[in-house]
Amino acid sequence: MGDAVTATLRLGVIGAGAMGTDHVRTITTAVPGATVTQVHDRDAVRANQVAQRAGGEVAASAEELIGSDEVDAVVVAAPDATHAGLVLACIDAEKPVLCEKPLAVTAQDALRVVEAEVAYGRRLVQVGFMRRYDPGYVRLKETLAAGDLGDVRVVHNVHRNASSATSATGPGIITGSMVHELDTVAWLLDDQVVGIRVESPVKDGLPDPQLATLEMAGGALATVEVFVNARYGYDVRCEVVGTAGTAALARTPSVSTRTAGVEGVEVASDFVIYFADAYRHELAAWTRAARAGGVDGPTAWDGYLANLVAEAGVASLASGTRQAVAAAPRPTLYDGIR
Structure with a gap:
């Protein structure tokens, strides 16, 4: 072309x-x-x-x-x-x-x-x-860039699927699902992950859910819960905690129902529907x-970078220890891009 x-x-x-x-x-x-x-x-x-x-x-x-x-x-x-x-x-x-x-x-x-x-x-x-193109995440990043939250201290992330065949192994949950958060947190904060620890409360069988703690170069911490067989539906959440306030994704459904004695809103069934926009x-x-x-x-x-952090996460899940993340030198071709 x-x-x-x-x-x-x-x-x-x-x-x-x-x-x-x-x-x-x-x-x-x-x-x-x-x-x-x-x-x-x-x-x-x-x-x-x-x-x-x-x-x-x-x-x-x-x-x-x-x-x-x-x-x-x-x-x-x-x-x-x-x-x-x-x-x-x-x-x-x-x-x-x-x-x-x-x-x-x-x-x-x-x-x-x-x-x-x-x-x-x-x-x-x-x-x-x-x-990075989702309207909610874009607005969240704009809020951070405006400085309304002060200095960011913590980012909390939740990523749940009703079920998953593509992330059917412990490492696969990290490389196939958590990898989204590994990129998103770095993008939101304009920062780089320098350490990761991944744990699961499930010791026998598929280690699902998993909880990761990310250490950022700028000093902030991020938590990532990934649960690929949560059963109830597809659910993604993100909250940023700063010294002057917090900001979180807000999913506002178009319809709320009250039927059979229960009030509620529909939960998306999969990521294609959830992230259609x-x-x-x-x-x-x-x-x-x-x-x-x-x-x-x-x-x-x-x-x-996402692959590199994911590899360190897989090593952490296996060893039960924090893993450092050290990237190769960044080529000038990518300078100024975030």
Whole structure:
């Protein structure tokens, strides 16, 4: 694609599971200036179904899709283990790429992506940390930036799923679910995690829920509770405590019911519903930037840092001890970005 700006951005989507399918639907129905031209998935039948609904075609392989002249930019929503290799291929093809989290399975592989992008000399990689686009989180960050809370001392986070097959191991809860908070806290505070401790009250079987304590370079602490089998629904909370006050996400439902002697509001069933606005804003912003040949959202460096903290968290869960987090030197390509 190079530096050319196209009237309509032609997108290739790799992965037609729940996330990829929802991205295709959102792009097709709610993102102006973009169209899905190709879809690839290991399940060819599913890929064909998703492609047909978008008016696109099926690519025989991910490599074919990335190299296609009919694709200007790529969305990677394939299994986690494929992310780093697919993103590296997009950099080699000089095409902007939105990669779902995590950027890689290991911090070392994420750093390889960073190094490839630095060698290319321009940003092409955006990581799918969509909470940065959620209206509630955006307003929370604006409140912090205004200084209304004074000096931040503590950030409390809750992340609960009704059930989860994708985070079915102790390490998987950290790398597949908690990784969102590992990025979000650093972004909210414009700070970096320097230490982490992860514990679980469950000693036999799946260690779920888990509680992490994050130490930030600036001195603040953050707690992260992740419960991937909480049963009652999908629930995310965040409260920032400062020396002059507190601020928290406020989810205001449109309808409150009183039935069968119970007053209440509906709880979202999954993350796609809960963060629908965030995904829409993310894809729209990425499309605008990609039409100009680049990206301007969460960086490959952010993906590397989240991978690095997650690895330390996995080590902490196994050892029962605090783990230090020491990042590689930050390349100048990412200076001034947060």
